Structure formats: C-alpha cells, structure tokens
Amino acid sequence: MSQDGAAATATTTASATVTERVPAAVDRRISGPQPPANAIRNVNNNNGSRTDKSNSSKNGNGALMPPPPPPSQVLPTDSSNRIRLNPNVDHKPDSYEDMELELGFSPLLFSSLERYLPPALLNASRNSKANYMSQILLRYSTEGERNRVQKHKEYRQKIISNYQPLHRELYAMHASNFFVPSFLKAVSENTVESFRSVMSEPSPGVFAFEMLQPRFCEMLLAEVENFEKWVHETKFRIMRPNTMNKYGAVLDDFGLETMLDKLMEEFIRPISRVFFPEVGGSSLDTHHGFVVEYGMDRDVDLGFHVDDSEVTLNVCLGKQFSGGELFFRGVRCEKHVNSETQPEEILDYSHVPGRAVLHRGRHRHGARATTSGHRINLLLWCRSSVFREMRKYQKDFSGWCAECQREKKERQRQSVAATKLELLRREGEAAS
Incomplete structure (x- = not known):
C-alpha cells in the first residue's frame, strides 16, 4: 500500500479440477494497483x-x-x-x-x-x-x-526524489554488461534459428535460456537490498509486486522503468514476436517489472496462478537455495482457467541463477516451497494493449488455449461422425 492510500485489489479465485499435485484453485495473479x-x-x-x-x-x-x-x-x-x-x-x-x-x-x-x-x-x-x-x-x-x-506517479516521485541508488549503471541499458554473449548474438541475428540455438523448450510454450551475467545479478541484488534498507530506515510504506507476494519490490517504482522498457522492447519483444504472436507478442507495449523473494523468512512458495501479462519473463538472480521449483500446467483462457490438466502439460522446472524462463502469462504455474537459503527472481510482465482490446471481441481462443483447442477438435469430430451417420442413413433409405 502506498503512502497515498492506494491498495492492491484482492484476487479472485474459483474452484478447479486439476492434478492432485496442484492446489485447488488458480489465482489471477494481479499487480498492485490492480489494472482494469x-x-x-x-x-x-x-x-x-x-x-x-x-x-x-x-x-x-x-x-x-x-x-x-x-x-x-x-x-x-x-x-x-x-x-x-x-x-x-x-x-x-x-x-x-x-x-x-x-x-x-x-x-x-x-x-x-x-x-x-x-x-x-x-x-x-x-x-x-x-x-x-x-x-x-x-x-x-x-x-x-x-x-x-496520478496518485501512483506522485507515489513514485516521492521514492525517486529521496532514494539514492547504489549502482547507477543499472538504470540505463548496457546490453554488453548485462547479458551473456550467446543471448546478445541470438537477439542481434533476430531469426527463429538464432533463438532456437540458445533456447530449450522443456514443454510446449515454455522456453529456457542463459540470459544474465553474474555481475549484473549481483548488482541488481545489491540494489534491491539497498532499496529495502532505505524503506526500513525511513519507514516508507511501499507497494509489493502483487497480491500474492508479501516480500519483494517493484523495480519500476524506484527508477528502473526506463531500463526495463528497453529490455522488453529490444530483447523480449523480438523473441515474443516469433514464439507468441497469437497473444500479442509483436505488440508488447507496457510492462510491470519487479523482484520476488523466497526463503524461510520470506515468502515460502507461490500458489497455482496465471499472470496479468501476455508474456512473462522470469529470471533467477540467486542466491544459494534449495527447492523453489516452478511447476507448469498448461495454457488456458479465462473460461477454462480451472480445467483439468492433461498429462502432456505437466512440467516441473528447477531455477538456475542467471537463467531465464519465458512463457505466456496465461500459462498456469506456481512455485514450490524454497526449503533452504534465499531465492530472488526478476519478473517482467509484458503486456499488449492492442491484444487486450481485440480480445474483448473474441469468443474462440483455440489459437492458444489448450482446452479451447480440445473442445474445437471434439466439435469437429462430432460433426464428422454426424455427417457419416446421415450418409449411412440416406444410403439405407435408398437401398430399401
């Protein structure tokens, strides 16, 4: 909650029928303040x-x-x-x-x-x-x-006017100092082949790749710790990243918005244009950037949810930890968000510092308990205003929702079966 009294809107949940390894409800993960x-x-x-x-x-x-x-x-x-x-x-x-x-x-x-x-x-x-x-x-x-x-702008201005950054070089995009060479080369070539050469796809629509240099991870961790120290010393009440995390910080709120805009526009959007075109990957235009913290004295785990994004970048910054695996359970539209998980949609993924995971925001996922140590991740929710506007007029999401695809195939199967029965009936009538 900000000093201006802004509060995050409570999340909405619904009952679900999913695999027993997944909690019973999918949370619409919402940033604060809640976007309409x-x-x-x-x-x-x-x-x-x-x-x-x-x-x-x-x-x-x-x-x-x-x-x-x-x-x-x-x-x-x-x-x-x-x-x-x-x-x-x-x-x-x-x-x-x-x-x-x-x-x-x-x-x-x-x-x-x-x-x-x-x-x-x-x-x-x-x-x-x-x-x-x-x-x-x-x-x-x-x-x-x-x-x-306007109130959120004033809230940010209060922070930026008083907080003194620790590593000012973080606040501008210095690609050669931030990213590993293989990632830079792939984005520079900007082809399906170049992206595929540095990425693995452990499950359809989930891409993993080396992204951040250790030095950048260390600096960002130190910057976040410095910001939280300032928050504690000044007793400044800050907004947390979303309604599910009690720890962590919104990076945009203390000056890193421009750098993260560049990250989305110049590095994530080219990849999303190739792999996520059906959910606005080529028209990403706004973002919500933040870090989340997990450990025995922080948030321990994260429930089953979908993100308020079209495309989500999730990068492990460190530190030493055990547990904290991500679990993915298939892409769903709002109508089918709590539908059953199919066996081929089940993926458990272990975090590695510096390594990124990129997926659709509607890809249902969560994080298991961090059993020891301290895990901090950088999240960038990338959004497309154009896609969200167009989505209001759509009824069929079979281009990206797995359950819509299954329903469409079932309707087609039933239609073919009905046609065959009608042909057989007519043949029988003609023969008699």
Missing part, C-alpha cells in the same frame, strides 16, 4: 515517470491531461479516421519517449498504436499523431482511473 480489464485503461498501470516537472494542464480532479492541440493540428474524427483493425506492419512509427510527461501515457503505447492509425494519418506530424491518439486513449480512461494513475 479494459486494455486501453490498463496502459498507465505501473508506468509512473521518474520526474514530474511537466507544465501539462490538469483537470479538476488533478489528473494529468495532454495540452490541447493548436487549431492547425486538430485532426478529423469522422469514420474515415477510425483506428484500423489490422496494423500497417510496414510502417515505422515515431518515438515518443521525449513526450512522456506531456502525454501522460507510456511512450511505447503510442509507438505501438501508431501502426493502427488510418492511412491518411500515418504521415502526419508527430505532434498531430500524438494528440489524435491521446484523444482516443482519454475516451477509454475514466476519471477515477486517471486519478489513480
């Missing part, structure tokens, strides 16, 4: 800026609003200028990173959304496109949500 279900309304969750020196105007309730565009930049809003259903994949969008304060939304969201603009607007000025997209986003954002976003 609507994709566009979700874009500012956990995306407060590092500084807030903007002169942007505010509405009567204190929420940051983008300044009105000059008359010459007001764009038409008739039907010819509606957002496109499919993106223009050949269009190279502008960067909006330097406009974050006046826009009030994540810059990555604007770059992602730009590909969906109508053709007539793609070549407009950057300010014109930004104002046009802001108008759209504000129509999706309620007054209450804008207030929550």
Whole structure:
C-alpha cells in the first residue's frame, strides 16, 4: 500500500479440477494497483515517470491531461479516421519517449498504436499523431482511473526524489554488461534459428535460456537490498509486486522503468514476436517489472496462478537455495482457467541463477516451497494493449488455449461422425 492510500485489489479465485499435485484453485495473479480489464485503461498501470516537472494542464480532479492541440493540428474524427483493425506492419512509427510527461501515457503505447492509425494519418506530424491518439486513449480512461494513475506517479516521485541508488549503471541499458554473449548474438541475428540455438523448450510454450551475467545479478541484488534498507530506515510504506507476494519490490517504482522498457522492447519483444504472436507478442507495449523473494523468512512458495501479462519473463538472480521449483500446467483462457490438466502439460522446472524462463502469462504455474537459503527472481510482465482490446471481441481462443483447442477438435469430430451417420442413413433409405 502506498503512502497515498492506494491498495492492491484482492484476487479472485474459483474452484478447479486439476492434478492432485496442484492446489485447488488458480489465482489471477494481479499487480498492485490492480489494472482494469479494459486494455486501453490498463496502459498507465505501473508506468509512473521518474520526474514530474511537466507544465501539462490538469483537470479538476488533478489528473494529468495532454495540452490541447493548436487549431492547425486538430485532426478529423469522422469514420474515415477510425483506428484500423489490422496494423500497417510496414510502417515505422515515431518515438515518443521525449513526450512522456506531456502525454501522460507510456511512450511505447503510442509507438505501438501508431501502426493502427488510418492511412491518411500515418504521415502526419508527430505532434498531430500524438494528440489524435491521446484523444482516443482519454475516451477509454475514466476519471477515477486517471486519478489513480496520478496518485501512483506522485507515489513514485516521492521514492525517486529521496532514494539514492547504489549502482547507477543499472538504470540505463548496457546490453554488453548485462547479458551473456550467446543471448546478445541470438537477439542481434533476430531469426527463429538464432533463438532456437540458445533456447530449450522443456514443454510446449515454455522456453529456457542463459540470459544474465553474474555481475549484473549481483548488482541488481545489491540494489534491491539497498532499496529495502532505505524503506526500513525511513519507514516508507511501499507497494509489493502483487497480491500474492508479501516480500519483494517493484523495480519500476524506484527508477528502473526506463531500463526495463528497453529490455522488453529490444530483447523480449523480438523473441515474443516469433514464439507468441497469437497473444500479442509483436505488440508488447507496457510492462510491470519487479523482484520476488523466497526463503524461510520470506515468502515460502507461490500458489497455482496465471499472470496479468501476455508474456512473462522470469529470471533467477540467486542466491544459494534449495527447492523453489516452478511447476507448469498448461495454457488456458479465462473460461477454462480451472480445467483439468492433461498429462502432456505437466512440467516441473528447477531455477538456475542467471537463467531465464519465458512463457505466456496465461500459462498456469506456481512455485514450490524454497526449503533452504534465499531465492530472488526478476519478473517482467509484458503486456499488449492492442491484444487486450481485440480480445474483448473474441469468443474462440483455440489459437492458444489448450482446452479451447480440445473442445474445437471434439466439435469437429462430432460433426464428422454426424455427417457419416446421415450418409449411412440416406444410403439405407435408398437401398430399401
């Protein structure tokens, strides 16, 4: 809970019929503060800026609003200028990173959304496109949500204004110092073959690979410990990563948001574009980055759940520990989140420091008890606003939900069987 009184929304659970090795309910793992279900309304969750020196105007309730565009930049809003259903994949969008304060939304969201603009607007000025997209986003954002976003920004600003970082080099993306050479080479080549060359796939849709250098892991662990020491000394009440973890810290909240944005945009999105296209892997535009801590004096385990993400990166930072294995039990849509696990979906995975696991957020999983030592993991929940908006209008998720796939195959089998019976009936009638 923040000093401003913001609280994480309680999780919702439902009964489940799953294997006996899995708890009886799947938890919709939710970050704090809880993002709304609507994709566009979700874009500012956990995306407060590092500084807030903007002169942007505010509405009567204190929420940051983008300044009105000059008359010459007001764009038409008739039907010819509606957002496109499919993106223009050949269009190279502008960067909006330097406009974050006046826009009030994540810059990555604007770059992602730009590909969906109508053709007539793609070549407009950057300010014109930004104002046009802001108008759209504000129509999706309620007054209450804008207030929550503003309070979260103020909460972050209080931390960043007072906390002194231990390792400032962590706050910018220095890829050669962060990642192992094999991972950098694979991302640089950016092909299915290059990714496959450094990854194993112990179960369909779960990818494991060497990612972080030991030195980076050590620095990030030290930075987190330094932050928690500051929290303890100042008695500052912080938001924990989600409703399931009582320990850990949100990295975005004390200044690491820009670095994690780069991690998602330049390293995770290229991989997700290849392996998770059906859940918005190519349009990831926002994230929630945090560390979780497990041990006898920390959180011990983590219940069976799905993440509030399209794609999740989970990297073990250390330290020495035993236990704490991840268990995976298949990908499910909301309707089938508690359906039975099939034998081929069962995977237990042991963490190794520096090694990453990448999977769909809807891949049901949990963590077994850490029986000794201290285990700390870096989590990056990557989200696609476009995918979440499109998902509202979908009823069939057989492209990625294993239970939807099974139901679809069963319907097809029944249809074929019914057709055969009808043909046999007609043949029998003709013969008689």
